[in-house]
Amino acid sequence: MNNPYWKSLRSAWKRPRRVYINEERIENFARKLFREKFETPAWREPVFPENFVDFMKFILIANAINFCFTDPWTKRKFQINYAGTLWRGSMAMAACLKRALDEGRPLFNANYLENLTMEEIENIFRHNWDENEQPMTLLNERVMILKEIGESLNKHFGGSFLAIYEISGFRAFNGGKGLVELLIKYFPSFNDVSVLEHGRTIQFQKRAQLLVMVYQGRAEDTSRERQLPLIEDADDLGPIADYAVPAALEDAGILVYSQELKRKITAGEMILRNSREEIEIRAQTVYAMLKLMKEINNIRSGGGTGLETINMIELDYMIWKMGRGVKTPHHLTPTTAY
Secondary structure (H helix, E strand, O other), rough: OOOHHHHHHHHHOOOOOOOEEHHHHHHHHHHHHEEEEEOOOOOOOOOOOOHHHHHHHHOOOOHHHOOOOOOOOOEEEEEEEEOOOOEEHHHHHHHHHHHHHOOOOOOOOOOHHHHHOOHHHHHHOOHHHHHHHOOOOOHHHHHHHHHHHHHHHHHHHHOOHHHHHOOOOOOOOOOOHHHHHHHHHHHHHHHOOEEEEOOOOEEEOOHHHHHHHHHHHHHOOOOOOOOOOOOHHHHHOOOOOOOOOHHHHOOOOEEEHHHHHHHHHHHEEEOOOOOOHHHHHOOOOHHHHHHHHHHHHHHOOOOOOOHHHHHHHHHHHHHHHHHHHHHOOEOOOOOOOO
């Protein structure tokens, strides 16, 4: 794996103050998981378009606003009914976008996005209290980001959603011209960085990498029909530092929070963006996931297992699903980064 952002995280891995790694638990968890069936999700749920061109456009919009679905004040997670199912979190966000497309809203028109109004975004993310639905958070931030997407598409890509994929050569990292790198360069809201006390910048790039991971899932699923080119360096993507993955790792005993940080998370207190606590949660999540994948692959590639090694897309999806099912609260940080 050759992810250009990992080096920046080393300074956060050294001498942690709030979040620690239990190396023995990583080894134990790897032995527990190594025989599991790992998969790259195809994202075929009804909240995603079936048409592969529409899917490419859709995930650009969806990942641009893929952040903070639990209201830090009410502690309630955004949820919406769509296609006979109650969707929560990021899937509820996707359901609202798909509902808007069903209703004829031209979300794939850059001019429409650039001129999006608060009234329109409120309608797109409307909810019904009587159907056990919960409201979306940070609507002001979401409308501004979608307007940015439209503006940048018009300014740099002739209004085309597909041009950025083509320019990247279907690589995540490509000397500044990979898909992750282009997203960060031309759409500033994708740029997910933090600054430590001594001024050193560390990079997480959650949403930009996640977009490419989601794309790869559908591309692998359609590889026989060759509808979508595969990302050549997909194995270099991730890990994703969000809310669900650290929750799963903490539940497994791999991440160990200081007593004061654990108290804050349990009490539902906000963990401020770019605080030492928040940075360590995310940085240690990346470290733990890299170590966990290494341990799993060491076991799977050992003699007699007959199992193939896994990549981070597969591991991230499994741990993310676990994290969504954890009963204890995850950390709450009101942010557009993740």
